[in-house]
Amino acid sequence: MSSGTRRRAIAFARRLRFYVIAAWSAVTLNFLIPRLMPGDPAQAVVQQLEVKNGQNLPPQTVEAIRKLLGGVHENIAVQYWHYLGNLFTGNLGISTGNFPTRVTTLIGTALPWTMLLMGVSTVLAFLIGTGIGALCGWRPGTRTDSVLSPLSTFLAAVPYFWVALFALWLFAFRLGWFPLAGGHDPDADPSSPRYWLSVLHYGLLPALTIVFSSCGGWLLGMRNMTLTTTGEDFVLLARAKGLSNTRVLFRYAARNAMLPQLTGFALALGAIIAGSVLTETVFTYPGVGSLLKQAIDNRDYPLMQGILLFTTLAVLVANFLADSVYVLVDPRTRAQGGDAS
Amino acid sequence: MKPALRNPKVLAGSAIALLVVLAALFGDWFSVHALGQDPHTLDYLVINQPPSGHHLLGTTGSGEDVLAQTIAGARGSLVVGLVSALISTALGILFGVCAGFFGGVADTVLNFITNLFIVMPVFALTLIVAGYLNNTGTMTIALIIGVFGWAGGARSLRAQTMSLRGRDHVQAMRMLGESRTRLVFSEVLPRLYPLISAMFLHAVIGGVLAEAGLAFLGVSSPNTISWGTMIQNAQNQNAIINGLWWWFLPPGFCIAALGTATGLINFGIDEIANPRLGAARRAAQQAVKAA
């Protein structure tokens, strides 16, 4: 079907157009937010140093810091132009909180940790939640369902960091099963297996808290989707045809219920960085979330800006990929061409 | 309303929610007159006291009565939750219903903005904007949470409105000469109420949680008592490490209880609105599907 291919290509182009405009909007928003907000990074650095040294800084030092970190006084259009130019060359500026380190260097160091911790636990939470959710939705009202579904509602309402702090207190502090902070054994040599085992050990508790807190959402979503789908004609038909329960569940019901779950999953993957702030703050994990927290504490605007931009683009890319897969997979999107914007 | 209140889930949820609302409205009066404790008083002679007859839930590291603070926190948290939910629901209706109903250029523009906000990392944005705004007041925080949190609801509403717009009864009223404004308010909106109320409840607990998260990260109004700032203060003063569970546990439990209450009410509404599954929930999922 050449017209089908063409239609798919058009749908694709439309989505691409949306994401390009969205990316541009995000980039521009990112440029505007710090310029619309009051705040003075030099002041933040001065305050930080005064706290660190326990002393007020001499006026000359304060002057020097103002010169070093003070604002740019160019025309805003010129600034925007420079900003775009810098973006294309991968230059996100220099962190004021870690002067003179490049923002890209900081994000680059922190990113693998976040990807590792948040990526693994998001995938785990998704798989576990979706699996149990499909079972609950398939047989609503069973004991598993009647316990797990309300429990998930409760879990979704408990502040994540509160659970995490409690877990940290119980398992790391009272019981001592896990380390209290960090991402790896600081004394281990990065090339040794001991180091990698320590990475596992250090990451386990944070990962478990994420899985614990977030799989409820997947569970509920999948349960309800499965419930809806099993009421639809094609599933009833499949059941009437006498196909085995498992076959109907996996071939028909779950498969169709999965589509919205997958979109959610793409969103969740994209939101990993943003979601890592609380986890990494609680567990002092050396990822982008901690970096963002640090940036906010230090009023490190270039770093905040860089992380925000990076995060937004990550979400956009994840969504674009999910959308693209969607166009290929979902028969409805194929038939109608859909509209992304 | 009657069948709703006969549903045990709705009943339980409403009871908890009512308790929180009462605490928010009359909590200060109750604390001062019934408990004899002012949540704002720092009694620096009794710091970090475990629960006792005088301080039923003990005292904080600054000598505040934890029970009085927890009751006072209901107002702080609920105000943020309600205000942010009002803002996000209003924006959601504005963007979602307008886009879905009027279609055309309006839809293109509004839906683009909606999608843009959906793919933005909302929590990070909220955090950063709140962080930029330094000494933020409660209302500013509620405003930020609301302004960044409407897009998901708008998307559901748009999908639902589009489907309603195409329904025969709406088209029929339109063919009778009904004005578009009246169509929105009398034909479309009433049928969205279950979805909107579910969205609103969801947004309330979302706002409470977001405020707590922001407070935990140090972005909060330092002069307001909310469950979030209580946890932040407890964390700041090492309540966990020092074993001051009475300080740390109550605010978290309250947030969880309020969240569960809204969840129960939503569940109940779903069950009433659609014995199989709530129309609202389905619409939300279709919205996801449509993405």
Add this chain to the structure above:
Amino acid sequence: MGQPPDRRSILRAGGALSLGALAPPVLAACGGPASATVPRSDTVSVLNKDTAIVRNFNPYSPSNHTGPMGRYIYEPPLWIPRLDPAKPQPWLASAFSWSRGGRELTLTLRKGVRFNDGSPLTLDDFVHSLDIPLKKPEFNTAGVTYTDVRATGPDTVVLTFDKPAYQDLYALGQLSVVSKRQLAGHDLATWNNPDPVGTGPGRIAAFTTNQVRIRLRRGYWGGDAFPTRNLKFPSASEDTAKLLLLDGDLDFASIAWPSGQTNFVDRDPAQNLYSPLPSGTIAMIAFNHTKAPWNDIHVRRALSMAIDRSAVSRTVASGQDPANLAGLAPEVYGSWLLPEYRRSQPLDVAGARRELAAGGWQIKGGNLVKDGRTHTVSMTSIADWPAYRIMSAATADQLRRHLGLNVNLQLQVGATFDSHYNSGTFDIQYRLYSSGTLYQFYNTLLDGQGMLPVGKIAASNQMRWKNADTDRLLAAMRVTDDPKLIASYAASLQKIFVEQLPVVPVLWECIWAVATRRYWTGWPTNRGIRHYFGFDAAAPEAILALKGLRRSTT
């Protein structure tokens, strides 16, 4: 409450559980370079409070997070002892002398100093280091005030000042002496200097984002008498640091631990140590002197008299005792402090009421009233530190109890709090204050010359104190190095401070030392402190304090 006593053994068991039987063979297998890891008992482990550090040893960065380890690499020309900042000591400059009435300073470069890359410290390096803040004022993070640097001999450098600068030596204690060769070709505004070259004894041995190891080299100019060559700086939050201290993973941390006595010291009094160290910092009430009623001495005095400082002191950790009248900590400014000002302001409610009456003030409905005009009292304090929340609330409570004054206490996050202070847009603030030498102490706080109008961001005299006597005394103090004259000016400044009360000192602030003697002894305590250590110390102090440690014999 607290931790179960057997936590350590459980921790070990947990570690064994999780790493399982794998751990020993793994350790054995990777013998080679990894096992070069120094045993804990041969390492001094000091807390680095920054939780995420960056390999940034740029000495001009105002904000590098390399914390205490930088102290073992870069050294300054002079040492400004924290406990007597008015008496600078030679460091890399082996001698210094003033000429031309305080307009020229001659520094003599110490001989035989080598950088940690083995190259010698030359006069060229020295001049270059002193010259950088002049060539690039934005890198003047040390705050120097000289206008010219000139080598005048094989090992002498002359710094020229516009004005007599006897009081400006402090900056030379902050400046890092760097290797010209290493800096060559690098843009200081973008360069991280990941492998720093300095004259200090240390060299980076290993760097990760949560721990830095320093190896002390042989051939350090100051001698080799270190108890060990291995230092490590684990990064941890203050909470985590407490647990690391309990576990013996940290030897020393400079953190406040309000329950430190019960939760740490009492657990093992022979080994564990928690001590406040004097810092010369005061917690005080600062007034906006451009505003009524704060520009009225009677009101300020009444406020000061109505505070029971020992009651406020009891609300915070021990060691934060009532400050004396002059606001000069005896441990730091002891030689200047007039005996009559050593005592603290006692609670004197009757006196406070008399002062108010003398100024024509009444208290009605919790507010200050004079000539029919009502002034509400609003005090701001910093929200970032819990101790300040408590202290300021206690202070406000004192005023309510004793004068019936309703103090509207608002907490502000640090940045907002400071920006209001700097622009003079506040009523009264409860804040901490500390600044270098005695001259700097008064000058930064009270110098009325070049006072900025309200709304402009000021780096000194943010309270907008305008007093001709103060200005005259500070100006005179700047241009003399006669100890007798300086002492008399200092006495007059103290008198103004005590009588005019530009600020109301409330409590002393402390630096807290938490240490364990499990591996090392000789930690600084409030009894017999010689040198500061850890985060708050300057390079010479840190190096000397390290030399003062001894291997534990227990």
Add this chain to the structure above:
Amino acid sequence: MTDLKPDTETPVLEAVAATKHFAAGGATVRAVEEASVALHRGRIVALVGESGSGKTTVARLLARMYPVTGGEIRLDGSPVGRGHPDREYLRRVQLIFQDPFASLHPGKTVLHNLERPLRIHGHVRDRAEARARAAELLERVSLLPAKEFLDKLPHQLSGGQRQRVVIARALAVRPAVLLGDEPISMLDVSIRLDMLNLLTKLRDEEGLALLYITHDIASARYLCDDVQVMYAGQMVEGGPKEDVIQRPAHPYTQLLVDASPDPARDRAADGTADEDGTTLGEPPNLADPPSGCRFRPRCPHAMAVCAEAFPPRTELGGGHWAHCWLHADGSGVTTT
């Protein structure tokens, strides 16, 4: 565009060569091509065709629910604009939807449904009057006793009762034209006849012009005066009903008539032949329709010329016409 209608008076409502194309996901769906239909006072025109033939689109074009892509709609002989219809237009033309279950707001009473149009068009001034008029309307559609029905909610009514309410609601406007989009297809077979009689009554007693859309030849034959047959968006044949049904000129009409269970012709061999046309084959994809005559791929008489162009209108006498090359030759009127 001359008409050989038996009735020469100006049609109340008319579609002239109306064309509608929809854009859908990058493709163009050619739903209706140059369709013409004229509605006269006191006459019922049936528009017959299978699902997807474009008959509903024609009705909606006439109701101006969306604008025509080409051609025009004329009310009382004068062309109307392309925008949303004004109240004046809606007062003259009313559309009745297929599904009586969906076309009433589930939360609104019968009275509310009737009151709104009365109020919108200023036919009543107060509540009491509205109630009285609403009761009259219900009596006109034989929903008796009218007063009892006024306060009922849609779900308390049967399908037939609802469709009567829907018709009453349309009548409340006092229209000249009623467009019925398969108004009886969702109703129980037992009450369909009642509804048809109601429509006949409205034509006869009130002189309404009616467009009756159906896929059911039998009901068209029972009810209407004229029949027009649509296939895949094109009008293929039309004329007085007996002419068209008894002597279908277009192969598609023949197929349709043959498949119809017509008791009159006693050919109800396959009574299950239904609207989905299991016996009629598959309709073409309107996003990519066949060239020329769209019935060509299914036509037993297909010729080469059929692929080249859509056949012109051939008058077969007595107002009977067809678009088919079979007859175009015979008449000698050939245009391309």
